Amino acid sequence: MIGVLELEEVAFTGRLRPLSLRINPGEHICLLGRSGAGKSTLLQLANGSLKPDHGQVRWDGTALPQLSRRRRCDIGTLWQDLLLVEELNVVQNINAGALGRHSLFWALRNLVGTLNEGACHEVMLQVGLESDLLFTSVAALSGGQRQRVALARLLRQEPSLVLADEPLSALDPALSELVLDRLLIQSSCLVSLHRPDLACRFDRVIGLVDGELVLDEPATGLNPDDLTWLYTTI
Amino acid sequence: MALHNDLRPALPLLPLLPGVVIPVLAGKVALDLHGGGLDLLAGFFGAALHPSWDLTLIEALWRGLQITVFTAMLSWSGSCLFGCVLGFLSSEKICTLLISSAAPSRWLRRVLAPLRSLHELIWGLLLLQLCGLNAWVAVAAIALPYTSLMARVVADQIDSHDTPTLMALQCMGAGSLANLLTALWPAVSTSLGHHMAHRLECALRSALLLGVFGLGGLGTDLKLSLQSLQFRELWSGLWLLAIVMAMLELLVHRSRSKLVLPAMGLAPLIAIPWGRSLDLDLAIPTILLPANPLFTGTVRESLASALASAPWADLMLSTLGLTLLASAIAIAGPPPGLVAPPRTLEQHHTTIRLGRPAFAPPPTDGFAFASTGQTQSQPCCPRSWSAPFGNDGAGPPR
Numbered sequence: 364m365i366g367v368l369e370l371e372e373v374a375f376t377g378r379l380r381p382l383s384l385r386i387n388p389g390e391h392i393c394l395l396g397r398s399g400a401g402k403s404t405l406l407q408l409a410n411g412s413l414k415p416d417h418g419q420v421r422w423d424g425t426a427l428p429q430l431s432r433r434r435r436c437d438i439g440t441l442w443q444d445l446l447l448v449e450e451l452n453v454v455q456n457i458n459a460g461a462l463g464r465h466s467l468f469w470a471l472r473n474l475v476g477t478l479n480e481g482a483c484h485e486v487m488l489q490v491g492l493e494s495d496l497l498f499t500s501v502a503a504l505s506g507g508q509r510q511r512v513a514l515a516r517l518l519r520q521e522p523s524l525v526l527a528d529e530p531l532s533a534l535d536p537a538l539s540e541l542v543l544d545r546l547l548i549q550s551s552c553l554v555s556l557h558r559p560d561l562a563c564r565f566d567r568v569i570g571l572v573d574g575e576l577v578l579d580e581p582a583t584g585l586n587p588d589d590l591t592w593l594y595t596t597i
Numbered sequence: 598m599a600l601h602n603d604l605r606p607a608l609p610l611l612p613l614l615p616g617v618v619i620p621v622l623a624g625k626v627a628l629d630l631h632g633g634g635l636d637l638l639a640g641f642f643g644a645a646l647h648p649s650w651d652l653t654l655i656e657a658l659w660r661g662l663q664i665t666v667f668t669a670m671l672s673w674s675g676s677c678l679f680g681c682v683l684g685f686l687s688s689e690k691i692c693t694l695l696i697s698s699a700a701p702s703r704w705l706r707r708v709l710a711p712l713r714s715l716h717e718l719i720w721g722l723l724l725l726q727l728c729g730l731n732a733w734v735a736v737a738a739i740a741l742p743y744t745s746l747m748a749r750v751v752a753d754q755i756d757s758h759d760t761p762t763l764m765a766l767q768c769m770g771a772g773s774l775a776n777l778l779t780a781l782w783p784a785v786s787t788s789l790g791h792h793m794a795h796r797l798e799c800a801l802r803s804a805l806l807l808g809v810f811g812l813g814g815l816g817t818d819l820k821l822s823l824q825s826l827q828f829r830e831l832w833s834g835l836w837l838l839a840i841v842m843a844m845l846e847l848l849v850h851r852s853r854s855k856l857v858l859p860a861m862g863l864a865p866l867i868a869i870p871w872g873r874s875l876d877l878d879l880a881i882p883t884i885l886l887p888a889n890p891l892f893t894g895t896v897r898e899s900l901a902s903a904l905a906s907a908p909w910a911d912l913m914l915s916t917l918g919l920t921l922l923a924s925a926i927a928i929a930g931p932p933p934g935l936v937a938p939p940r941t942l943e944q945h946h947t948t949i950r951l952g953r954p955a956f957a958p959p960p961t962d963g964f965a966f967a968s969t970g971q972t973q974s975q976p977c978c979p980r981s982w983s984a985p986f987g988n989d990g991a992g993p994p995r
Contacts (some may be wrong), residue, residue: 410768435770446765450783459779463770470775474783520769 366423366437366523366551368409373418378404381417382576384569386524391547393562393582394555395593396571402555403443405571406526409553410440436463439522441530441546445513449502453492453512456501457483460519486515491541507538514542525552532557559590616929618922637826644828648836658818658834660875662841665814667872668732668804672739673797674864679740680747681789683709687748688755694763694773706752712745721807732877735812739803743796750792754785790857794849797857801842 366388374381379401386392386409396402407413408420411427420427422438439460447456451474458473461482472478477498484494490511496504501512510530517525527546531539546552547564554565562568562582570578570593578593685691687709692702715723721738728734762780771779808816815834822831848856872879 412764412768432770432772435768438768440765440768442765444761446762448762448780448783450787451779455779459766459771460769462766462772462775462779465775467772467775467778470771470778474778 368438368524368553369421369424370405370409371419371421373408373415373420375401375404375408375413376416377574379408379571379574380576383418384576384579386551386553388523388551390551390567391565392551392553392567392569393565394553394569394571395557395559395562395578395590396555397594398557400571400593401574402571403528404574406440406528406553406555410438410526411435412440432463436520437523439517439520439525441513441517441525441527443528443532445509447501447509447513447516450500452498452500453487453504453515454478454480454483454497456512457486457515457519460516461521463520482519483515486518487511489518490514490545491538506533507535510534510538510542514545518545523550525549525554527552527554529555529557531561557594559587559593562587562590613929615925618925619929622922622926640826641828641831644832645835647829648832649827649829650833651830654830654833655837658815658837661808661813661815661818661834662837663871663875664732664877665801665804665808665816665838666841667868667875667877668735668739668807668812668814669797669800670864670868671872672736672743672804673793673800674861674868675736675740676743676747676800677793677796677861680744681751683744683748684751685755688752690756690758690760690763691777694767694777702752706749709745709748713742713749715742717742717803718806718810721810721812725812730811730813730878732813732872732879733881735804735807735814738807738812739800743800743803747793747796751785751789754788755781758784760784786858793857793861797849798842798845801845805838 368384368386370382370384372381372383373379382405384405394402394405404413408415411420411430414428422430422434425434448459451459454477455473458478461479462470462473469478480497483497487494487497492508492511492515496508501509504512510533514530525546530542530546534542543554543561543564546554556562562585565582568578568580568582568585568590569576570590572593578590683705687702687705689699689702693699717739720741721735724734724738758781760781763776766776766780767773804814805816805819808814808818809820811817815838819831819834822828822834869879
């Protein structure tokens with residue numbers, strides 16, 4: 364029972380109808396649905412950045428608001444808008460992923476100097492970022508590089524569960540492949556996509572239409588062509 | 598048709614309405630104009646090119662300048678330091694993040710508002726009456742309103758900053774303070790650094806102004822020179838101050854405000870021994886001691902009777918009247934400039950930017966203070982925030 368996220372009759376007015384969902388350890392879930400279907404809302408409810416109007420979200424049996432700082436580190440999010448600190452450089456942004464495991468003094472040292480350069484270098488290699496970008500301001504990076512910095516920050520966090528909101532949008536095929544590979548080697552993940560053709564790479568597929576959970580099935584045996592209705596329903 | 602009925606005609610001329618006072622005032626000035634002071638004016642401006650080089654005078658001015666800079670440095674450092682702390686505490690965003698309620702921050706803002714509602718000159722005169730002539734009086738007179746102003750700027754900067762990153766780091770488990778330090782501080786520190794650098798300039802001007810009103814320093818020397826019509830002596834002091842202001846501006850510009858934060862911390866460490874070397878009275882002001890004569894019954898009674906007999910209604914009405922008059926001129930003055938053709942405006946703007954010295958000319962400040970005996974409003978925002986054709990001092994652009 365380590366690393367179980369449970370959404371129990373969770374709803375958010377106007378965006379998501381009551382739904383229940385359980386993400387088991389080691390499970391990789393693909394979340395499909397049209398724009399505005401409620402995918403981002405579901406992910407925000409799952410990571411606690413949005414409070415549900417109804418229902419409860421629990422991590423290993425503890426409600427999210429009651430989670431300690433350390434246990435919050437177990438849930439990592441790759442945001443659609445990346446949410447990097449624009450004024451900081453790459454290494455400082457990557458280290459921000461580990462803030463939950465360190466003290467205030469560590470955060471201060473991260474701001475004024477270089478900290479854990481080796482660990483940052485390692486995650487940068489994993490996401491295919493050149494090491495000479497270590498001290499470059501993230502504001503000066505391209506879209507693809509920024510996406511990988513956000514992914515590197517997530518890896519530096521070392522979460523048990525990854526929630527990723529459209530992580531492949533605006534990425535070229537090679538980069539998409541790399542990012543998806545990195546997400547799928549995490550212990551468990553919930554990844555929202557607009558690519559039904561990639562659903563077969565996950566263990567389970569869930570689909571949302573107009574804020575309602577309309578599909579929750581194992582990915583095995585699902586034909587990507589059978590999922591296109593999620594995008595055509597009006 | 599319905600849409601047409603909903604539209605309201607714009608009233609572009611309404612902001613110009615207060616401008617009716619301008620021709621009235623101009624007429625009054627024209628009627629009162631006489632050539633009696635032209636020789637004096639010529640003497641004043643002529644002396645600008647021939648300042649006095651008398652060594653005794655230069656020594657006195659140098660000492661006065663050091664006292665002014667000492668006052669400015671200490672008050673600036675204290676106001677920035679306390680202003681930042683109070684600004685953080687009075688930020689609704691931070692308060693909500695730390696204790697899930699914005700109410701304490703709102704209360705703190707209300708408490709701080711009266712501090713900045715009084716000009717530093719008024720604080721100076723009040724504290725001078727209460728504590729007597731003491732080096733800390735001038736420092737406190739500047740630091741009190743500046744702290745409140747700084748707190749307001751810091752709080753507004755933080756609250757106006759869009760902070761989804763704060764929320765993102767919070768979801769990752771970052772502690773509140775570590776989160777603020779990482780996600781917020783880098784975003785606001787640059788603009789705060791610029792503002793703090795600007796406040797140092799303001800503090801220097803304020804310290805000079807307080808000197809004019811008897812709190813010591815270069816301002817006192819300037820006032821004495823002006824009262825005795827020693828324009829050459831006066832200009833020696835004004836040029837000395839201009840050089841210091843220019844150097845300060847250059848330093849701030851070159852360092853791109855990066856030195857501001859270290860300077861803020863180092864200022865008291867440098868200034869206090871410096872003040873001692875200048876033989877300044879750095880003892881605790883007597884208001885804090887039981888021996889203060891204000892605590893005795895006789896003084897308290899005479900103070901109460903003076904307060905009761907003051908013509909408060911007249912004073913308040915005349916103050917309000919002057920405020921309205923000045924506001925009317927400030928509001929209605931700039932818009933007519935927009936009537937000029939764009940090309941002329943562009944040239945005018947370029948001329949101002951290229952032709953104006955990078956530092957505010959303290960000679961005119963000092964002269965205005967000393968000759969009129971009235972306060973000059975201090976700019977309260979960095980020059981970079983100024984609109985091309987006027988600055989309302991409202992704060993940074995959002």
